Amino acid sequence: MATIGHNNLNAKLVLLGDMGAGKSSVVLRFVKGQFLEFQESTIGAAFFSQTLAVNDATVKFEIWDTAGQERYHSLAPMYYRGAAAAIIVYDITTQESFSRAKKWVQELQKQGNPNMVMALAGNKADLEEKRVVLAEEARTYAEENGLFFMETSAKTAKNVNEIFYEIAKKLPRAQAPQNPAGMVLVDRQGDAARASSCCS
């Protein structure tokens, strides 16, 4: 299936956000197409990989789904260090999770890889009747901070593939040629094993 000149891109992606915002559920939906009404709470972080085809390239995401409880915060730098992309997830039914998301954005702007593609996901969009965070408010915030924004639902699958796809599309352009932090563009014909070394 690999065509000559077909590009293969590895990208480390981290999910951050409040406990219970739905990080693991979003990943599970993306990677396995499943949704669990009760998803086990994540301890430390969980690792997944998933490949997406975008235009003339394939992007292999190496996904770190982190634990949301505040005290796990001290572990986070290990996961976002060298990440090419981040999805910051909040739950549209709690204001608290939105505040927490903003804190993550600040931290990444300050400490993360400067070329990082950042997405803000307002998750649980299926729970419209319980909504407290307005989409407009989040969109404005995202625009002001250079993130792209989508409302997602891991439950109904709304915008889940889309958000990863959108990130994948933005990746090559976000890459500054002189500083390929967080990802390596390689040729598929190359040594597959070496090709997958990434994440400075």
Added chain:
Amino acid sequence: MYATQSKRNMSFEYQAQIINYRPSLHTRRANLTVKFQDIYGFSVEGNVDDVNVLNEVREKVREQGRVWWALEASKGANWYLHTHVSSTLKASLKLSALANAITLKRLIRKGIPPVLRPKIWFALSGAAKKKSTVPESYYDDLIKATEGKATAATKQIDHDLPRTFPGHPWLDTSEGHAALRRVLVGYSFRDSYVGYCQGLNYVAALLLLVMKTEEDAFWMLAVLLEDVLVSDCYSNNLSGCHVEQRVFQDLLTQKYPRIAAHLEALEFDVSLVATEWFLCLFSKSLPSETTMRVWDVLFYEGAKVLFHVALAIFKMKEDELLLSHHVGDVINILQKTTHHMFDPDDLLTVAFDKIGSMTTNTISKQRKKQEPAVMKELDQRFRRLNSLKDAVGQ
């Protein structure tokens, strides 16, 4: 209300779950993945070989039970309590105490029969002693005092109840949730500095399954956090856990320099996998009976056991790990390995016979060595984050 509930035995009886699994011819031929329930009621996915291993393990558990019964018959029911060699004992008694201690250590590494676990864990971990220093009604009073109170911890606990081993036939029922809630909330009030840390939900859930009474599970949790594990493992910024990760990294470098060097070249940090191992005491990674076997030794020999087991997991996969080229591969290898460790002896033999001895003393020294660096790093990060807040004007 709570008094009667907490004293009552848990209605979940794992003995009832023991079924021999005979996969159909079809599955045998196709070597498909089969789903079944293990002796603690957890659903497991494995292939036919795994099922066979589990059946063998059940047989070994029964044999081990016979050994323990025979010892009780010859040495008396509570023989394992007489293993302390005190100077006031007569020489002949000292010798028998010493002999008991040696027998006991060996025996525990081979596994405590599930029916004896509640009694033996409670006695040997120090939980019984801890409980004996407070009034009889301590637990009931504590639970009564917490009734109707809402704190940051209770909110998080409520959030996690249905997310703790979802689908388990007892834990995931209203009765299971209520028992787990009382234990976790009770503990969060006993030590408000620790409060509630995610991870404790899994530990407490397994303790409930084993101990049968909620009150005993509570005391096991207390002794674990207060005496067995490194301090501050779960509190505040998990500093104790960070220390353990560094000690573990050092031990890996010492014992298995080739593995350590290879992983370092891949920029694989052991804490990527070991954080969950240490915080959940392997309960999210290993099959239930294997986890219980690790805990058997943990409660008798102390927290160094976690290092033995973690090192053993890496050692068992040495060849594969040395061939891996990527962080993701390393994680997949380790995850697959731990999920399929259905025979506890495979793991524990390596953990205790191949790693070489480590004393609690040397581990303590290593912790002391790592502490200042961990504290400094956590402190620096804290300051940086605060300056970040100031800069943004919040």
